[in-house]
Amino acid sequence: MQAFVMEELGEVGFLEKDKPEMGPADAIIRPTKGLVCTSDVHTVHGAVGERENLTLGHEVVGVIESVGETVEDFEPGDRVAVGAITPDWGSTAAQDGHPSQSNQALGGWKYANVKDGTFAEYVHVNDADANLAHIPESVSDEEAVYVTDMMSTGFMGAENADIPIGGTVAIFAQGPVGLMATKGAVLQGAGRIIAVETVPNRQELAREYGADEIVDFEDGDPVEQIMGLTDDEGVDAAIEALGRSETFEQCVKVTKPGGTISNCGYHGEGEYVNIPREEWGVGMAEKDIKTGLCPGGRLRLQRLLRLLEADRVDPTKMTTHEFPLEEIDEAFHLMETKEDDIIKPLIDFDN
Amino acid sequence: MQAFVMEELGEVGFLEKDKPEMGPADAIIRPTKGLVCTSDVHTVHGAVGERENLTLGHEVVGVIESVGETVEDFEPGDRVAVGAITPDWGSTAAQDGHPSQSNQALGGWKYANVKDGTFAEYVHVNDADANLAHIPESVSDEEAVYVTDMMSTGFMGAENADIPIGGTVAIFAQGPVGLMATKGAVLQGAGRIIAVETVPNRQELAREYGADEIVDFEDGDPVEQIMGLTDDEGVDAAIEALGRSETFEQCVKVTKPGGTISNCGYHGEGEYVNIPREEWGVGMAEKDIKTGLCPGGRLRLQRLLRLLEADRVDPTKMTTHEFPLEEIDEAFHLMETKEDDIIKPLIDFDN
Amino acid sequence: MQAFVMEELGEVGFLEKDKPEMGPADAIIRPTKGLVCTSDVHTVHGAVGERENLTLGHEVVGVIESVGETVEDFEPGDRVAVGAITPDWGSTAAQDGHPSQSNQALGGWKYANVKDGTFAEYVHVNDADANLAHIPESVSDEEAVYVTDMMSTGFMGAENADIPIGGTVAIFAQGPVGLMATKGAVLQGAGRIIAVETVPNRQELAREYGADEIVDFEDGDPVEQIMGLTDDEGVDAAIEALGRSETFEQCVKVTKPGGTISNCGYHGEGEYVNIPREEWGVGMAEKDIKTGLCPGGRLRLQRLLRLLEADRVDPTKMTTHEFPLEEIDEAFHLMETKEDDIIKPLIDFDN
Amino acid sequence: MQAFVMEELGEVGFLEKDKPEMGPADAIIRPTKGLVCTSDVHTVHGAVGERENLTLGHEVVGVIESVGETVEDFEPGDRVAVGAITPDWGSTAAQDGHPSQSNQALGGWKYANVKDGTFAEYVHVNDADANLAHIPESVSDEEAVYVTDMMSTGFMGAENADIPIGGTVAIFAQGPVGLMATKGAVLQGAGRIIAVETVPNRQELAREYGADEIVDFEDGDPVEQIMGLTDDEGVDAAIEALGRSETFEQCVKVTKPGGTISNCGYHGEGEYVNIPREEWGVGMAEKDIKTGLCPGGRLRLQRLLRLLEADRVDPTKMTTHEFPLEEIDEAFHLMETKEDDIIKPLIDFDN
Structure with missing residues (x-):
């Protein structure tokens, strides 16, 4: 599959990668819409240290491709949002009320940090039952992708x-x-x-x-x-x-x-x-x-999606630009320069 | 002065009373607008026990007539809201974070309970600096009177x-x-x-x-x-x-x-x-x-008035009826029967 | 294996059962010490409804017999405490700060409620990394078993x-x-x-x-x-x-x-x-x-065990009686009658 | 009366002053025991700015000399503790749950800051009903003086x-x-x-x-x-x-x-x-x-005194030195140098 990666410090580009594998509680999703975050740009410039060919991105919604054998509430074809932060809910930090800090400081932040991110054809989700949420019918993918990070944070x-x-x-x-x-x-x-x-x-x-x-x-x-x-x-x-x-x-x-x-x-x-x-x-x-670090988890996503369903907020006003996945490097470029009055560039995975 | 009182259990009417006296930290206000509360009706029917010629009412805004010698932030002529609940802020209950319970259960509730209420030409306010708030210019008396109880509660x-x-x-x-x-x-x-x-x-x-x-x-x-x-x-x-x-x-x-x-x-x-x-x-x-019992106090009133100033809420939609003070018994009657789709009757002291 | 069960409403006794099976994140422990709880007696009398041959008991410490393939922090031979409440940490209730209510009201309470309890030769533990804790060397089994319910509750x-x-x-x-x-x-x-x-x-x-x-x-x-x-x-x-x-x-x-x-x-x-x-x-x-319902989970257990390690509390003063597992019905009898000034009967699985 | 003052930056000494006057809600007490605080030393060296002949000290217990006309719960002869912090309880900061910040940052701290402190024959207490507490019979003056600041802080x-x-x-x-x-x-x-x-x-x-x-x-x-x-x-x-x-x-x-x-x-x-x-x-x-800044107020003092009454804590272990009021400058000297293993010097006003 194609993935948009940080090849090394300061360098980005597309790379052919293997489709991710999953454990029994996990899921694989095919992204439909994504957003580029300023922190992606920070990452490319070394904020979390050096990385080699790490897939970028952490704000995405999509459709479930497959689920592990113990996943109960999701199945292939479901339209879902996945949190930018996907905690380990059994960790002592999560038991202590701090899931975003699971296992280590900021440990709930996995995408484009400790594992491949979301700007790829397939994305791995740990503990799917706990870290995914169904998108209500009346909520568009573009709206929904804002709950994964911007609204939550x-x-x-x-x-x-x-x-x-x-x-x-x-x-x-x-x-x-x-x-x-x-x-x-x-x-x-x-x-x-x-x-x-x-x-x-x-x-x-x-x-x-x-x-x-x-x-x-x-x-x-x-x-x-x-x-x-x-x-x-x-x-x-x-x-x-x-x-x-x-x-x-x-x-x-x-x-x-x-x-x-x-x-x-x-x-x-x-x-x-x-x-x-x-x-x-x-x-x-x-x-x-x-x-705080962006709260993740199914319940958080569900509640934020509910605010969209009830029209309490319209986050799409922040979408100033739109790019197909192939042109994502232009989105990165604009997020770095903040030119053209950019606020958020929407990435369309289907075009 | 004229006061609308509960003469005895179940009986209401106007009575000539002396203008209230005040201590050094207190104030006297002349009401301009008031609201009748269902709890006033409960009171007349004995919910707080028997009373003799107790002035009714606890939701009012008005103009300051006079202030005690230690009052610092208010002066005659100021347009003010007074909380339905006027706590004793030095009491241990208030020190414990429960001003509405000052001195005894529900002890912050004084008007038409342990002292004369607000349906009179002059109304006494204990601890004026702590229990009054100035009404912002852009906020009408009718709007402001809703902060005293309905919005706060x-x-x-x-x-x-x-x-x-x-x-x-x-x-x-x-x-x-x-x-x-x-x-x-x-x-x-x-x-x-x-x-x-x-x-x-x-x-x-x-x-x-x-x-x-x-x-x-x-x-x-x-x-x-x-x-x-x-x-x-x-x-x-x-x-x-x-x-x-x-x-x-x-x-x-x-x-x-x-x-x-x-x-x-x-x-x-x-x-x-x-x-x-x-x-x-x-x-x-x-x-x-x-x-909880309606939070009172200057800070609470100021913050609720601010919500009116910022047009975050319009409580006047609840005003279904309006009466001059002389006809307040009709307002009491309607609040008891809930006839005529009444929600809140506004009392106008100036007509 | 031998298990002490509620045969039907009001009837208890020993029964030969199969050793429990476990999933990839689970563990099996061999109990060493346990305590009988008054709620066990309630259960026998129908407080949670009818049950057939349900193993009783929920307060136990022991030694790990085996662990599932994804368990990281525990291994056979470890001396551990297991909470009376063993929540599903990924559930929305747990994400909401209420792990004891995971999946349904009181849903964290599994032993002798929705699955076999702890008065048996082998006991199943769901999500071992999240629901077990190592017992510090200086803390005895008898002390430790009190953290599983009595101290926590x-x-x-x-x-x-x-x-x-x-x-x-x-x-x-x-x-x-x-x-x-x-x-x-x-x-x-x-x-x-x-x-x-x-x-x-x-x-x-x-x-x-x-x-x-x-x-x-x-x-x-x-x-x-x-x-x-x-x-x-x-x-x-x-x-x-x-x-x-x-x-x-x-x-x-x-x-x-x-x-x-x-x-x-x-x-x-x-x-x-x-x-x-x-x-x-x-x-x-x-x-x-x-x-509240007894808080469970590894972190809670660790913190309570730490209080024992630091000698901040001595729960063993509550042990008024001691029985080998074979005589556990006598412990149940005393917990029901409260005779003989019983407070807590300790069950010794090794004698 | 004699008062131990900060004459100017860096200079301390005794000075004859007028006995303090009081308002209707206030009290005057005669100290019996006091403690010198390191912050007194900071004050002398300019931490709160320049002062002229400001009486030092803020940790004291004593006997009531006189009370204002509206004081209800205290009378001359009562043995009392007075908080180092004596808030204005009607202020908006106190209404907001931050009495120590009443009127301005750290505004509850009045003694030896914005008014004369406690190392004098007579000490003024604002809002006596709210800022004093009776000392239980079984609690000594030496014990009690620790609640005014050290225990509370x-x-x-x-x-x-x-x-x-x-x-x-x-x-x-x-x-x-x-x-x-x-x-x-x-x-x-x-x-x-x-x-x-x-x-x-x-x-x-x-x-x-x-x-x-x-x-x-x-x-x-x-x-x-x-x-x-x-x-x-x-x-x-x-x-x-x-x-x-x-x-x-x-x-x-x-x-x-x-x-x-x-x-x-x-x-x-x-x-x-x-x-x-x-x-x-x-x-x-x-x-x-x-x-935080030392919580003051009657309720806080009462609760801390209760801990002394119940022998939950013995603060007098911190008393390493004792001086009559006349020799208080020696206590200040030691608190500055921390010589002689000093922790807290007790000041005895009666000798």
Whole structure:
């Protein structure tokens, strides 16, 4: 089969590979739609270390090709979503309430990390009964593929923020994760949502997803702007959806004592992420800092798919581009340069 | 001043009373808009025991007439909302996170319970800095009066239900509290909202506030209907917004193991509220039962007012009737009979 | 192999059975020590319905006889504890944080319920890597067998009670689960522990495990006694460790507004468990009611075994009797009559 | 009256001051016993900025001299403890569950910060009914004075750590706060407590309060030692009780994915407290970071006093020195140099 791989650090291309094999609890799916993630680009540039001919991609929906002998709830032909994160549910970390950390830090993240990813004709799914979900009839593949990572991760950013009903939240960066954190904040009852972003089409989409105000950091220090908007009180919660220490520091600074900083950005560089000591109340201001990795699993997928079925959210507004699988390298290129106002490129496996 | 009182059990009428006095931390307000609550009717019929010439009412907004000497953040002329529940914030119950229970069970509920209520020309507010909130300019008095009880109580019903994002919730009864629980469920990220109600205009309003499906108990056992809708799996959470043991039992029955029953109904009758033993998993099915009394306090009011300012909710759809203060007895009459499809009667103090 | 079975309702005896078979992720163990549980007696009398020749027992430790091909962390000869509850960790209930409810209400409870129990020469363990734990060298088999149910269940009763550090808790009944709830309350930081019990050797053991005061219900209404001890304020938390509606009602009555009722008793009889309406604050006093079924799983077992290793608790004080497997019917007889001051009978499989 | 003050940066001494005045809800107490805190020394050196003739001290018990007219539960002659933190309970931060942050970051901390402290003949207490607690007869003044800060702060460190029952915790530094965090970990059910400390008498006391193992950082990198002790798995929770970025970083490093870092150290220096990016799982390893400031208030004091009454903890083991008020400067000197194996110096106001 054809697979789009990271040949080595910085190099991508198609490669002929064997169809994956599976164990008794697993499944093989044929992808229909996929999305390219900025973290795929990070991976190519070495964020998870060197890899050789590793298939890329982790956001995909498709049709079941075959299932192992102990799989009970899925069969060939079923239309399914597979989480970007596919935990080992029996691991002690999962038993402890942290399935995304199963077996090791970020251990639930397998695709294009510790095993081949999803940009291939066939994709392996571990523990199919636990890590797949049927896509409801009224939900399109394009909609559904957003639950695998963007909605799950962005909403997690909002859930971890412990936003009180009617509370005020600032969301730093409105890429696809930030946009879904903005929508997630609406779904958690936020009363005031301040989105920090400078790119016009992202600002506009942020408003569509529920942002009440936009802070453009090109107009001045976002900390000053947010403190000004909140009568110097700060926000109940700040969400970091970019992955830079500078932005994280701003989150700590704009959060009121007793508030929460929720990190869902991938911090790819530097030895440290810095907490500003004074604004952190010298370690005593009760500003909790929470982090998370995209929640996976059948139940999570089912619940997010249900939000699509009920038309509570339309993630397809983020699809700015569409490519057949053969042209996926162009999608990678755009995600790297962020040219052409790209937000999310949809990959069509059937054309 | 004129006050609308419960003269004795079952008897209401207007009475001339002295203007209330206040302590150093208190305030006096002149109401502009109020709402009659079904619990006012319960009170008249003896739900809190006998009372003599007790002024009725607990849902009101108005203008500050005067403030005590230690009040810092409010002054005469300010347009304010006052919570139906006005806790003693220094009490140990409040220190323990339960301000509505300050000093005794339901002790934060003072109006028309342990002191004169709000259907009078002047109303006393204890601890003004902690129990009042300024009404934002863009929010009308009619909108604002809904935060004092209906929004706070109904939303609490949804908050206590611990609805997972995308989860399924059943809400029993769509009176004003149930309707706000329905809207609250949307604001907590519910993916599927099943409202149980039989009155047509309430069913319609339930859909407007976010119910995806309506279960009419005149069409058959609501438990069977809900189990049918959910493939016999049950719901993640059930909200009791009526206050009857029978409805509470149904809540326990339709909730899946590990789910939550959130009670916000006022149980006015009977020695017991019954938990069905078997469907409760013989005491081991991890179905939590939570209760609450309308959260009060300045912060709560501010956050709910913010939701109005941001147009996240329009509670005025529930205003089916409007009366000047002089005709409030007609509002009480309708709330008792539920005639004329009444949901909430607005009382206008200025006409 | 020999197995001690429930032949039919009310009848027990030994039976020759085939050695259990196992799947690729499972294990077979040879028990060394076991404990008889009052719930075994309930089962014999029909609490979970009719059964035919079902092997009894669910509290056991032993040595691994064989493991399936995908088991990674255990091998023949290992000394292990197996939880009374052995969840399916991939189930949606487990993904939702409720492994004991996997697949159905109480679905994690398999032994002597939906499959053969542990009073046999060989015992089947599903998902061995997730449901077994190695017993540390310094911990004896007799100590270890208490983690499988008594410590896990009793401690859960205390954990669910949300006892504030220094708080006051009342624990109703001091059978083995109640005694471990008492010890659990100490380990959750309770400042005052009131144990309700009438049997002298249980009262004494309650004190040894940390009870500060004993309320003997033969000395008068326990509600009155507890309210008297607490200046009519009530307790922060009440734990029901008996499984009777009457006791449950007392728990609701003695709990202060804003407090918690934690149920860990098995309610075996009656259509309803009753909540006293008035003392429940007419459904608004914020008295949460929580339930649970013994938490299982490798991590839970490991952590409880660690408490034994660190000498934080000595559960063997509860061993009042000891029998070889051949005489287990005598243990069942005593657990039914509670004669001879029995608390827990230890079963020795090797003699 | 005589007061021990910080005359200016770096200078302390006695000064004659007027007896404090009080408002209607306040009280004046005459201290009997006090403790000097390392943070007093920080204050003298400028940690909270410049001050002129500010009375020092915030840990004290005493006898009520007089109460304001609205105080209900206390009267002259009562023996009372007063929290180091005396929140404004009506503030929005307190309503939000963060009384220690009332009105501003760390705003509940008033003594020797925004008003005169406790090392004087008379001490002012704001909101006496909410911020004082009666000392039980069986509890000595010396015992009781530890609840005002050391027990409340140290226990908070353990409570915020979310230690699972039987879980593993590492506590960095065994000064008085760290020692009480160690004891607090026992009271939260920790199964394994690793204390990091190098001073012999503190190591010894750590063991007495419940540490199972001591890691001496003079024996090598504590991160390596702790990872070695835990089979490279790390701990469920790490508590920072020193207030240095280096120690904080070690806490992040030794905490397993999904674990908690609880900070109760006062970070007095540097622009940043650093989070090590990689060991923090690039912002996705679900290692929560929590902070807190000593919880105050009557309920907290009552519950901690109850633990003394029940002999659950003996804090007086930390009293290594005792001085009459006149010689308090010697206590300050020793707390600065940590000479003579000092842990806590008790101040006796009556001699």
